[in-house]
Amino acid sequence: MSNTAHSKAAKEFLKNQKYAQWHDQTFWSVRTKRDNMAYGLSEWEQLRETASAIKRHTLTHLDEYLDQFSTNAEKNGCIVHWAKDAAEFNEIVLSILREHHVKKMVKSKSMLTEECEMNPYLEAHGIEVVETDLGERIIQLKGQKPSHIVMPAIHLNHDDVGELFEEKLGTEKGNHDPTYLTYMARLSLRNEFLTADAGMTGGNFGIAETGDIVVCTNEGNADMSTSCPKLHIAAIGLEKVIPNYDCLAVFQRMLCRAGTGQPTTTYTSHFRKARPTASPMHIILVDNGRSEWMGNPEHWESLKCIRCGSCMNTCPVYRRSGGYSYSYFIPGPIGINLGMLRNPKEHSGNVSACTLCLSCQSVCPVKIDLGDQIYKWRQQLTSFGTANPQKKLMSSGMSFVFNHIGIYNSALWASPLANRLPRTLMYCSLNPWGEGHEMMQFPKESFHTLWKKGKVRKAKVKREK
Amino acid sequence: MKIGLFIPCYVDAVFPEVGVATYKLLTHLGLDVTYPEKQTCCGQPMANAGFEDKALPLAEKFEKLFKPFDYVVAPSVSCTAFVRFNYPRLFEGKHDCITAKKAIDIVEFLHDVVKPTSLPGKFPHKVSLHNSCHGVRELGLSSPSEQNIPPFNKIKDLLQLIEGIEVVEPERKDECCGFGGMFSVEETAVSAQMGKEKVERHIATGAEYVTGPDSSCLMHMAGIAKRQQLPIKFIHVVQILSAGL
Numbered sequence: 001m002s003n004t005a006h007s008k009a010a011k012e013f014l015k016n017q018k019y020a021q022w023h024d025q026t027f028w029s030v031r032t033k034r035d036n037m038a039y040g041l042s043e044w045e046q047l048r049e050t051a052s053a054i055k056r057h058t059l060t061h062l063d064e065y066l067d068q069f070s071t072n073a074e075k076n077g078c079i080v081h082w083a084k085d086a087a088e089f090n091e092i093v094l095s096i097l098r099e100h101h102v103k104k105m106v107k108s109k110s111m112l113t114e115e116c117e118m119n120p121y122l123e124a125h126g127i128e129v130v131e132t133d134l135g136e137r138i139i140q141l142k143g144q145k146p147s148h149i150v151m152p153a154i155h156l157n158h159d160d161v162g163e164l165f166e167e168k169l170g171t172e173k174g175n176h177d178p179t180y181l182t183y184m185a186r187l188s189l190r191n192e193f194l195t196a197d198a199g200m201t202g203g204n205f206g207i208a209e210t211g212d213i214v215v216c217t218n219e220g221n222a223d224m225s226t227s228c229p230k231l232h233i234a235a236i237g238l239e240k241v242i243p244n245y246d247c248l249a250v251f252q253r254m255l256c257r258a259g260t261g262q263p264t265t266t267y268t269s270h271f272r273k274a275r276p277t278a279s280p281m282h283i284i285l286v287d288n289g290r291s292e293w294m295g296n297p298e299h300w301e302s303l304k305c306i307r308c309g310s311c312m313n314t315c316p317v318y319r320r321s322g323g324y325s326y327s328y329f330i331p332g333p334i335g336i337n338l339g340m341l342r343n344p345k346e347h348s349g350n351v352s353a354c355t356l357c358l359s360c361q362s363v364c365p366v367k368i369d370l371g372d373q374i375y376k377w378r379q380q381l382t383s384f385g386t387a388n389p390q391k392k393l394m395s396s397g398m399s400f401v402f403n404h405i406g407i408y409n410s411a412l413w414a415s416p417l418a419n420r421l422p423r424t425l426m427y428c429s430l431n432p433w434g435e436g437h438e439m440m441q442f443p444k445e446s447f448h449t450l451w452k453k454g455k456v457r458k459a460k461v462k463r464e465k
Numbered sequence: 466m467k468i469g470l471f472i473p474c475y476v477d478a479v480f481p482e483v484g485v486a487t488y489k490l491l492t493h494l495g496l497d498v499t500y501p502e503k504q505t506c507c508g509q510p511m512a513n514a515g516f517e518d519k520a521l522p523l524a525e526k527f528e529k530l531f532k533p534f535d536y537v538v539a540p541s542v543s544c545t546a547f548v549r550f551n552y553p554r555l556f557e558g559k560h561d562c563i564t565a566k567k568a569i570d571i572v573e574f575l576h577d578v579v580k581p582t583s584l585p586g587k588f589p590h591k592v593s594l595h596n597s598c599h600g601v602r603e604l605g606l607s608s609p610s611e612q613n614i615p616p617f618n619k620i621k622d623l624l625q626l627i628e629g630i631e632v633v634e635p636e637r638k639d640e641c642c643g644f645g646g647m648f649s650v651e652e653t654a655v656s657a658q659m660g661k662e663k664v665e666r667h668i669a670t671g672a673e674y675v676t677g678p679d680s681s682c683l684m685h686m687a688g689i690a691k692r693q694q695l696p697i698k699f700i701h702v703v704q705i706l707s708a709g710l
Contacts, residue, residue, distance in 0.1 A: 003651065011654035020658070028637070035610065044613040314611065316641045320655050353652060355645030355659075356513060357598040362611040378515030387515060391647060395511040399519035402474065402505040403526065415478050432650040436657025437688025440479050447477040447484035451500055456488050 004349035004388075010321035024319040026154065031313045033261020034363070047254055052367035054247045055304035059239060059294065065208040066285065069241045072211030073283050076273045081284045086116035089286050093118060093200075093233060094125055096282050100231050102127060102197040108215065108222035109133035110202025111149055111307060112235050112286060114329055130192045132221040134185055141168045147323030149330055150259050150309035155322060189221070199225035201271070203236035204306065205251060206283075209244040212272050213283065216255060216265040223269050230278045234271060238290045239303040251306060258365040259308035293341045298376050302337045304366040311360035311370055317353050326350050333360035333370040340377045348386035351377045412446040468498045469534030471568070473544040474506035480680045486707040487540040487571055493710050494579050498538075501530045508555075509547040514647045517555055524548075524555050528564050536578070537568045540703050542600035542679045545570040550603060571703055572606055572678045576619040581626065586709015589629030592700075593667040594620060595677030595686070596639040606678065610639050620678055620702055627705055635666035644685035660689040667697060674698045676705055 003011075014020050038044045058065055070080045083089035097105065105127060113119065119129045119140075131140040135153035139146060142164055146152030153161075162176030171184045201222045205214040213234045215222040226232045242248060256265045274281040294300050312318045312332030323331040328339030328347050336354065339347030351374055360370040381387035401407050418426070419441050427434040450456050468491060472484040491498045507527055508520025527548065531537045539545050548568035556562045575581060596618070600606040607618040624632050643649065643659025664686050667675045675697055677683055683699040690697060 007652045007654065010652060014654045014658055024662075038611075038613050041613065316643065316659055317652070317655050320658050351515075352648065353655075355598070355641050355643060355648045355656075357641035357645070358602040359598070359609075359611060359639075359641065362602050362609045375513065378513070379517050381515050388651075391514050391651070392516060394647075395514050395516040395519045398506070399508075399511055399516075399523065402508075402523050405503050405505065408474075408505045412478050432653050433688070435653045436660065436692060437649075437685070438691035440684055440688060442479060443481055445481065447472050447481035448502070450481055450485065451502065456485055456500070 004352055005327055006321065006325050006349050006353040009325035010317075010353070013322045013325055014320065020320060022157075023155070023322060027313045027319045030151075030261055031310070031363075034258055034310055034313065035261075037257035037261050037263065041253070041257070047250060048365055048367050051250050051254055051306075051365055052304065054242060054250060055366050056301070058242055058247075059300065059303055062238065062241070062291075062294065065241045065243060066238060068208040069206050069211055070283075070285065072209065074211070076211050078211065078273060078281045078283050081282065083284055083286045083288070085288050086286075089116045089235070089284060089288065090118050090121040092284055093235070094122060094127070096231075096233060097122070097127055097198060100198060100279060102231065104128040104130065104192070104196045105198040105200055106130045106132050106192055106196040106225045106229065107200035108202065108217060108225050109136050109152070110200070110235060111146075111330065112202055112237050113200070114146065116286070116288065130189075130196065132189055132192065132219075132225055133217070134182070134219060134221075137185060137189065138164065141165075145324075145329060147331070148309060148312055149307055149335075155324070189224075193224045193228040196225075196229045198231040198233060199227075199229045200233045200235065201225060203234050203240055204255065205248055206236050206241040206285075207244060207248060208241055210272065212270050214248060215269045215271065216252075216267070217269070218260075218262075218266045220267045223267060226269075226271065227275075231282075232271065232274060232278070233282045233284065235284045235286060237286050237288070239305075254365040255306055255308055258310040258363070289342060296341070299337065299341055299373055301368050302334065302341060302370075302373065304368050305334050305338075306366055307334075308365060310363050310365065311368075314359045314363045315354075316357060316359070317355065321353065326353065333374065334368070337368075337370060337373050337377070344377070344380070344384045345386055348377075348381055348384060351381070352388075409448060412448055415446075416442040416444055418442055466496060466536065467534045468496050469531045469537045469567075470498050470500040471504065471507075471531065471537050471539035471544070471548075472500065473539060473541045475684070476541060476680050479684060480701065483540050483680055483701045483703060486701065486703040486710075487538070489710045490571070490575070490703055490707045491538065493707070494575075494581060496579070499534070504530055507544050507548055509544055509551075510646050512547070512551060512555075513645075521555050524552055528552070528556075528562065531567065532563045534567060536574060537564055538571055538574050539568070540571045540678070540701060541681070542570050542572075542597050542604055542606065543681060546599040546603035570600065570604055570606070570678060572600070572620050572623060573604055575623055575706070584626045584706055584709065586707070587628040588705050588708045590674055591631040591633060591670070591672045592624070592674045592676045592705070593670040593672035593697075594618070594624075594632055594634050594638075595642070595663075595667070595675050595679075595682055596620070596634070597677050597679040597682045598639070598641050600678050601639045607639070610637075623706060624676070624702065627708060630705065633670045633672055635663070635670055637666060642682045642686055644682050646681075649685060656685075657689060660686055661693060661695075664690045664693070664695050664697065668695060672697065674700050676700050676702050678702050
């Protein structure tokens with residue numbers, strides 16, 4: 001069977017067994033921490049139900065809430081921009097930065113700017129962008145992309161980071177002590193905060209009732225990014241808007257518990273307006289496909305996602321193949337689905353990276369039917385022209401056999417012959433099952449045959465005697 | 466109460482003894498069991514691979530064969546779940562789906578409908594319970610580890626009726642074994658890795674057997690255990706429940 005890009009990348013990933021096991025165990029431990037948090041709240045399942053209902057409601061009334069949000073943000077003195085796509089978003093950011101003569105911008109973590117590939121765009125236009133979330137900073141220095149949406153540098157260990165810092169930050173040779181490395185990163189970032197002309201944050205939530213942007217971080221880097229420079233730009237996807245603070249309370253109880261297994265993030269920062277001496281705060285609301293996805297009856301619920309990453313942590317395939325094995329920049333179950341919404345032709349290879357175990361939708365704090373959606377995407381591959389021809393042939397063949405009882409019975413009769421095939425013939429490249437498995441032994445008589453010969457019923461009679 | 470016995474294709478071909486054990490169990494409990502001889506496959510393998518159109522004619526055939534029964538009982542959680550949850554989708558806009566409401570796995574059927582208070586026979590062994598994904602997260606045979614709901618396990622409840630048995634669960638009690646139908650031949654490396662780790666966790670319990678409600682998971686793990694020469698045996702739940710029959 002011709003293999004997908006994901007399956008090939010996964011095979012490579014698994015060659016380093018020691019690393020692969022560390023990767024699996026690291027994410028499983030995050031899942032365990034999340035479980036302990038979920039079990040600790042008796043109302044957890046009720047919270048999931050409520051969170052899902054709030055998102056469904058907000059998304060299906062999004063025009064009203066966006067209008068309310070932008071009206072209130074403007075009342076607060078913020079300047080609100082609307083970007084229809086990534087290109088427009090990048091242009092808006094650049095124009096604001098140029099207007100303020102910005103040479104360097106610090107930013108807190110934002111998957112939206114990854115999605116719009118903002119950093120390379122700004123850098124090409126002569127603006128230095130410094131990531132300030134530690135994980136993001138590490139992969140920025142390394143020239144990599146995030147391998148996980150919440151823990152972007154989780155694929156690197158302290159030696160990888162130590163060697164990187166020796167080269168980029170001039171740290172002591174061979175000193176890979178995590179505390180030392182964190183201290184040195186902090187020292188270097190402190191300087192960046194103090195010398196930047198602008199700060200950008202993403203946003204976990206936009207509150208329609210107040211026009212506030214709420215950002216959850218563990219490092220306080222969003223606060224540093226907005227408190228030092230005189231200009232703050234906040235960028236959020238349209239789907240991040242929720243009605244009010246009562247709703248925020250529901251998500252705030254879940255986001256971090258689900259994502260990292262902490263009761264809350266260390267910092268939950270609320271931004272309403274610029275401080276008195278600073279320039280007005282800019283808010284950019286980004287569509288980039290979202291309003292179109294809202295109209296997809298089978299897949300719109302992917303927009304409920306609050307980007308906690310718990311579906312990745314629980315996904316047995318993600319844990320054993322890593323973030324880089326997927327073609328979309330968001331990996332794991334939610335990434336498979338968002339990638340298909342973004343560009344199905346390009347990201348079809350990811351939909352087979354799933355056993356349909358459904359752990360993702362069982363763990364999801366906003367109850368997105370992630371696994372069911374992957375199943376539904378698979379049904380559409382033929383229409384995208386990306387269905388695997390061999391899988392299709394196999395399915396047609398099976399369908400034919402199973403649809404003709406005579407042929408099915410002949411196949412049952414013939415199957416024990418497989419038991420006697422020579423090993424070289426059985427375990428060849430034509431039998432992918434044989435790569436990891438010994439073949440099953442076919443019994444002499446199938447259930448069908450036993451039944452026809454009366455042997456099944458006889459088993460019953462024998463017992464009754 | 467008329468029972469239609471649904472023996473999925475791979476059980477038919479590879480594990481007829483599981484079909485026989487199911488039949489024995491049901492008849493022992495005084496039930497009227499019929500095996501419609503023209504049955505083959507429910508269509509799940511094709512649909513999960515992305516070809517519902519290839520599954521549809523099989524679903525139509527299944528619907529026609531099993532419609533007359535009060536219950537359609539199968540010793541397979543994933544096939545049962547497919548009929549229950551996906552058939553209505555396949556028939557959407559065509560006609561109602563009758564068998565979706567009647568399809569029931571042997572474990573839930575015994576536990577929720579027949580409710581036996583005793584079963585004959587002994588199984589003086591330590592067994593590690595394999596909680597198959599579709600049993601856990603679609604049919605609700607046990608409380609999913611992800612959810613904060615009161616813990617329960619219908620398979621364990623039934624196995625406790627058998628004298629001498631000791632039932633344990635592996636670490637990561639309901640993590641997928643990596644079978645996933647065509648997943649196992651398309652994502653061979655991940656599938657084998659998951660299977661190997663799963664078998665090792667079952668072995669770590671000190672059990673002699675792995676038992677579960679779905680022969681496909683057991684077949685996958687058995688194939689890997691044999692290749693890796695890992696010392697543990699595999700047995701379907703119904704084979705233990707019918708040990709004394």
